[in-house]
Amino acid sequence: MDVEVRQETRLQQHLRAPWRGAKLGLLGIPAMLVGLWFITVISMITSLVGILLFPSAVTLLRRQTDLYRDLIRRWTGHRIERPYLPEHEYEAGAYGVLKRFVDRFTDPATWRDYLWTVADPVVVMFTAALPALFIVYGLWGFVLVAFGGALIVEHGVIEWYGFIPVDGGWEGDAVLKTSTLVLATAFTAGGFAMAPKMMDVYGRWGRLLLGPTKKSELALRVRHLTETRSEAVDASAAELRRIERDLHDGAQARLVAMGMTLGAIEHLLDKDPEKARLLLAETRQTSAQALQELRDLVRGIHPPVLADRGLGDAVKALALDHPLRPEVTVDLPGRADPPVESAAYFAVSEILTNAAKHSGASRVWIDLRYEDGTLRISVTDDGRGGARMEDGTGLRGIERRIGTFDGVLALSSPPGGPTIVTLELPCALSSPKTSPS
Template sequence: MQETRLQRHVRAPWRGLALWLLSIPAMLVGLWFITVISMITSFVGVLLFPSATMLLRERLDAYRVRLNRWTDVRIARPYLPEPEKEPGVHGVFKRFIALISDPATWRDYLWVVSDPFVAVFTAALPGLLILYGVWGYAVAIFAGDMIGHYGGSDWYAYVHVTEGYGRDTGRILSTVAVATACIAAGYLIGPWMLSFYGEWGRAILGPTKKSELALRVQHLTETRSEAVDASAAELRRIERDLHDGAQARLVAMGMSLGAIEHLLDKDPEKARILLAETRASSAKALHELRDLVRGIHPPVLADRGIGDAVRALALDHPLDVEVSADLPARPEPPVESAAYFAVSEILTNAAKHSGASRVWVDLRYADGMLRISVTDDGRGGANLEGGSGLRGIERRIGTFDGVLAISSPPGGPTIVTMELPCALSSPKISPS
């Protein structure tokens, strides 16, 4: 749920303090990391370095998760792909070299060394101001006399705290005024300080150009491999459907026509019966071929675009499906096809597993993204690990750098959202 401005101002100071407190365990991990570095000249240091690096990364992932959740910045994991694990000493040294040569490893250490000092003047500052203001109220109400009596600091900001403080109305009012100003300033600047801290986090904890390129290459390699595997599986399915369906019927029709040719003169009545059966087989073969073509690329998708194609899906769906499409033009054909089959799979899952009675499909294009959300009023509980085909959808749209997000709390509703980057072409008008 989107936070209101008031909620952001109330929560930001305490979130900043929480981020500052994270520096305590992070500093301990950093001390262990630098201790391992000091042993790097021995084989013990080489053996311990990967585990120390992974521990450091785990701690800094806690920062990334919170900054992504609490600020407007988005920080991806910046680490270069690790080599495949190999047994023996060679594998140990290979992993050690990969980790120690990753710039993100040393940026992580820079973070744990510098962050406690940066955070206290950015993210934690609003919370500290509020706490200082609360202390000011305590001084004004009951602690002023005790401070001087027990030899403590006798100043609160610019107000001099002395014995007999409780009877000095002017100093009490001055203390309350300063304390109130500190609290108000803390809540006022909280979101801005947290955002500034988020930018600092992105600068140090985010990926460098080198790691972005390496991660991009890795992603493209994985999606290309998945696309090749999916295409091979699709070709095998088409071959199997042709072999077991239309091809078998066509072979049978050929044999029937051969028999009819011999029966025309001897037994015309039986030839007429075989002709009727052959005609029925040809109709079934044509129907199977149409179903096969529809499964490869539906004609309505080619002629009318994804909006009308999804509406056609909705008409044939057992549930009550409402489709809303606001597309100024048509996406690129490969993206359109991937999006269509993804929606088709999600609707199938909704009918099989959700227990829903209604489904809403919304298609929009904005900021270079085709955004599709499918919402049902079912029982919820869907996830990528549930074996419901969502992982396959994620792989399918991942080929186009698309992303898939699922919100499905127990009891519902289930919302599946997809975003695919694409350009729009001119709308294609079907022939009359």
């Protein structure tokens, strides 16, 4: 389920779901117009005009269904991947136009999108929008009891509310009014009560038709693996360059200096023992600094506490050294694979660094837990908020790092805070492993 939906209370879901369903019902109007334009272009497909217009009609159709996918993700919690087959690079000219036309025409997702625009305006009325209709009908019952029934009787209109007749005997019949109130209350309460479930049904319907087919799912998977492999190779190369640079500028330089100093000591042992003794003390200090830099470098590659004690204890140790002293909650019944633990650890480290540098926060909370085959990590701070993925805060790099393991990153950072960064990495846990005492 999507992070935004999970953060809502049950009461908020019941109150918001009917109006979200109503909006989805109203969205069917522009969807039908887009569908009509698409089928109009299809009718011209035997002419050059239809071939030229078809790619733009498909683009418009995809924008409409992308809007549905986004709303379904945010309002129902069902994440729907874009199902479209990867497109090629198209050269200019007639051949490129024809190639684009063929690719989009033969993509099964194009026709599933069109089927959505045809079927959804009907389906939505019996799923997501149905609770709103119940609530409106319930409110109409209250209006009838308050003054609407009297107006209907006065004008001699034949009207029924459910199974209750609103006729000439309405004004003097308290039983009819009481029955109407009870029925109106039932419709209104039922609309709010059933709304989250109907939204969930609608989300499943959307995932069924707007999600990838087997063919496109395989193609998307291949593309995703290609991208993440490339990113993993780039990240590994960058890490190797960083290690090489740190060794060259740090420990290696100190070891070279130690070698030169030891050479000078050899010449001074007989001539000036006192100065040789001073140089030996300096060499000892340099060797200690080189050793500390090597330890820091190893800790940056893979912290010993992470290897020995696991992700939970490693994050707790990280929190102890952080200036904001985050509160850490861990509920992990076992250990993930070392590469997953390493990616999660360095992602949390980067997020904490961002919080210290940019958020202006005074408190940070870290929650690690394992649910439904997924390692979930949330980092929350009480800072100023307003963070965005595009602000260059390293979140894109974290997203690419965990993307290698099919992980996802979600950011919630309204102006004024709080900022919540949530990581989800699918994985399996083994039994806890600790180092021997």
